[in-house]
Amino acid sequence: MSPSFLFEEAIRPVRVASPYCHVEQAMAEIDMGIYNRLFPCYIEACAVTQYHKRGAKPGGWGGHATIFMNGAEIDPAAGYPRLRLAATGKDLSGADSGVGVSVNQIFTNVNWVAIPGRLEFFRGGLAPEQTLEDSFYEAAVQRATAAGWFGGIAIRDKLMRQKPDSMPLQEFVVRHSIGTDFAMNFARTAYCARLPLSREALGRAIAYLNAVNESARKNGYTWDAYTNNCSHVAHNALAAARVWDPKEARSAGAMNVAWDVVSVAKALAMGRMSDFSFPANTFVRLYEAGNERPIEDMVAASRNHDVARTMNDGWLSTAPGALIATYPMHDGGRNRLFAPGRDPFLFSVPMLWDKEEKFRKLTRTPPSIAIDLYANLTHFRDRYLDALASQSTSSGDTFYERFRERLAEELQRTESLIAEYRLLAGQPGG
Numbered sequence: 001m002s003p004s005f006l007f008e009e010a011i012r013p014v015r016v017a018s019p020y021c022h023v024e025q026a027m028a029e030i031d032m033g034i035y036n037r038l039f040p041c042y043i044e045a046c047a048v049t050q051y052h053k054r055g056a057k058p059g060g061w062g063g064h065a066t067i068f069m070n071g072a073e074i075d076p077a078a079g080y081p082r083l084r085l086a087a088t089g090k091d092l093s094g095a096d097s098g099v100g101v102s103v104n105q106i107f108t109n110v111n112w113v114a115i116p117g118r119l120e121f122f123r124g125g126l127a128p129e130q131t132l133e134d135s136f137y138e139a140a141v142q143r144a145t146a147a148g149w150f151g152g153i154a155i156r157d158k159l160m161r162q163k164p165d166s167m168p169l170q171e172f173v174v175r176h177s178i179g180t181d182f183a184m185n186f187a188r189t190a191y192c193a194r195l196p197l198s199r200e201a202l203g204r205a206i207a208y209l210n211a212v213n214e215s216a217r218k219n220g221y222t223w224d225a226y227t228n229n230c231s232h233v234a235h236n237a238l239a240a241a242r243v244w245d246p247k248e249a250r251s252a253g254a255m256n257v258a259w260d261v262v263s264v265a266k267a268l269a270m271g272r273m274s275d276f277s278f279p280a281n282t283f284v285r286l287y288e289a290g291n292e293r294p295i296e297d298m299v300a301a302s303r304n305h306d307v308a309r310t311m312n313d314g315w316l317s318t319a320p321g322a323l324i325a326t327y328p329m330h331d332g333g334r335n336r337l338f339a340p341g342r343d344p345f346l347f348s349v350p351m352l353w354d355k356e357e358k359f360r361k362l363t364r365t366p367p368s369i370a371i372d373l374y375a376n377l378t379h380f381r382d383r384y385l386d387a388l389a390s391q392s393t394s395s396g397d398t399f400y401e402r403f404r405e406r407l408a409e410e411l412q413r414t415e416s417l418i419a420e421y422r423l424l425a426g427q428p429g430g
Contacts (some may be wrong), residue, residue: 004098006160007248011120020274031425032095032097032118033094033095033424034090034373034421034424034425035321035373036070036093036094036095036097037093037420037424038347038373038417038421038424039070039196039321039323040070040071040092040093041070041071041092041196041197041198041201041202042069042071042194042195042196042197042202042321043067043068043069043194043195043197043202043205043237043285044067044068044192044193044194044195044242044325045057045065045066045067045077045193045195045235045238045282045283046065046066046068046190046191046192046193046234046279046327046363046408047063047064047065047190047191047192047279047280047282047283047344048063048064048065048066048184048188048189048191048279048344049063049188049189049190049329049341049342049344050063050188050190050341050342050343050344051064051179051180051187051341051387052187052338052339052340053179053187053337053339054336054337054339055081058226058341058342059341061342061345062229062278062279062344063188063280063341063342063343063344063345064102064180064188064230064279064344065103065185065229065233065234065278065279065344066100066101066102066103066121066142066181066190066230066234067101067233067237068098068099068100068101068118068121068122068192069083069098069099069101069202069205069206070092070098071086071092071098071197071199071202072085072095072098072099072202072206072411073085073086073116074088074099074114074149079151079152080109080110080152080153080213080217080427081110081112081113081114081149081152081153081212081213082114083099083101083114085199085202085203085206086207088199094118095118096117096118096369097117098117098118099114099116099117099121100117100118100120100121100122100182101113101114101209101233101237102115102177102180102182103118103223103229103230103233104176104177104180104181104223104230105174105223105229106156106159106173106177107153107154107155107216107221107223108154108155108156108216108220108221108222109152109153109154109216109217109220109221110152110153110154110213110216110217110221111212111213111215111216111221111233112209112212112213113149113150113177113254114149115149115180115181115182116149118187119185120144120182121182121184122183122184122185122190122327123183123327124140124178124182124183124184124185124186125140125143125183126140126183126185126186127329128367129334131334131335131336132186132330132334132335132336132337133336133337134427136279137178137186140178140186140363141171141174141178142171143376144174144177144178144183145168145170145171145174145380147327148170150170150173150174150177151170153170153173155172161386165428171289179338183326185327185329185330185336186329186330186335186337187329187338188329188341189326189327189328189329189340189401190326190327191280191283191324191326191344191362191363192196192283192324192325192327193283193284193286193287193290193322193323193324194286194290194321194322194324194325195238195286195289195290195317195322196230196319196320196321198315201241201313201315202241204240204242204411205237205238205240205241207240208236208237208239208240208291209233209237212236220302226276227249228249229277230279231277231279231281231282232247232277233249234277234279234282235247235277235282235285236249238286242309242310242313243286243289243307243317244285244289244306244311245273245306247273247276247277251280252290273285276347278344278345278346278347279345280345280346280347280355280359281346281347281355283324283344283359283362284346284355284358284359284362287322287324287362287370289306289317289318289360290316290317290318290319290321290323291322291324291369291370292318292320293306293307293316293317293318294307294318295307295316295318295383295384295387295407296383296386296387297406298391298399298400298403301403302354302399302400302403303307308399311399311402311403311406314406315406316406316410319380319410320376320377320380320413320414320417321373321376321377321417322370322376323370323371323373324362324371325364325371336426343359343363346359373407374418374421374425376428377414377417377421378418380410380414380420381411381414381415381418384408384410384411384414385411387407388404388407388408388411391404391411
């Protein structure tokens with residue numbers, strides 16, 4: 001089965017540069033120290049462009065999906081990639097706090113690898129003003145090998161037979177992972193949507209990821225472009241946090257692809273998600289979960305499957321801090337090794353489920369409320385005020401009362417976040 005009937009020519013990624021301690025994005029910069037103080041636990045789901053090393057054939061058409069988690073850390077005693085919640089009370093406000101998670105199709109005894117720190121995960125230690133050439137690339141390979149991030153990982157036999165006898169296995173794995181599992185901006189642009197979570201919700205996502213790798217340790221792991229890919233893992237980690245419904249990851253084969261096709265029709269009929277999972281769709285979906293679920297209309301909220309779930313868990317996903325960011329591929333004038341690749345594949349059904357225009361807007365001309373933290377905070381304050389003003393104080397409906405109470409609590413929390421932001425940013429009150 002080919003998805004070419006849905007694929008349209010992708011436009012080139014935006015490339016901008018900003019200092020290390022800031023999120024790199026199209027219109028604004030966010031000091032990650034401030035963001036992490038206000039929202040210490042969150043997941044970013046990233047849709048990553050195609051890998052294209054200069055002089056070589058470009059990589060897969062689908063792009064790549066990764067997640068970055070603040071509030072999580074690598075478990076150093078496990079002997080293979082495994083995560084744990086950061087200790088209660090640990091300072092998570094550092095600009096380089098957090099851990100990146102990436103699936104790689106070459107792995108056979110784990111599903112994903114974890115990389116500590118935003119700077120290594122996205123930038124590979126490369127500053128915007130530096131030139132990416134062979135010596136820096138080699139230094140990054142050796143640093144990753146020495147760090148042991150890929151320890152305990154086995155790879156496909158066909159690839160393993162290409163390993164030089166004198167090269168350590170871990171170095172060989174690193175060489176086939178750089179630009180995909182870490183140092184992504186050497187070769188790719190990452191479009192990321194970020195959603196704040198409670199510590200408990202983040203813990204559920206971590207538990208899911210650990211279970212996936214534990215299963216791969218026992219039963220092996222076989223990647224499939226359609227039925228079990230990197231985006232399934234990103235999506236289902238967020239499902240474990242109860243942001244949305246999970247997708248079924250199936251083994252390879254024509255019959256399981258057919259089941260995924262059936263799930264598309266079911267999803268369109270029921271207004272839910274299909275089991276197909278693609279990086280760009282996960283990015284758009286997470287932006288929508290953080291910004292577009294109904295909070296002004298109680299009737300619409302009560303009928304929304306995802307709002308009802310989060311309400312039952314005591315939170316709303318459409319809330320302050322849900323931002324997007326672009327981490328651009330290293331500037332072409334200073335990049336001797338990689339050329340820009342296609343944007344990640346987006347599954348879109350014109351007239352019925354059209355996400356292409358939204359993806360283009362978010363990655364090219366995003367609204368300020370999605371990239372500027374202060375604008376985002378004040379926007380949600382105003383949304384809560386409008387929602388509360390438009391609803392009567394009592395209707396006798398249990399969901400209505402709970403929803404109104406939740407909005408009032410969210411308004412109070414948002415006002416506190418605005419005050420703290422002003423303090424941290426050195427802004428006057430008012």
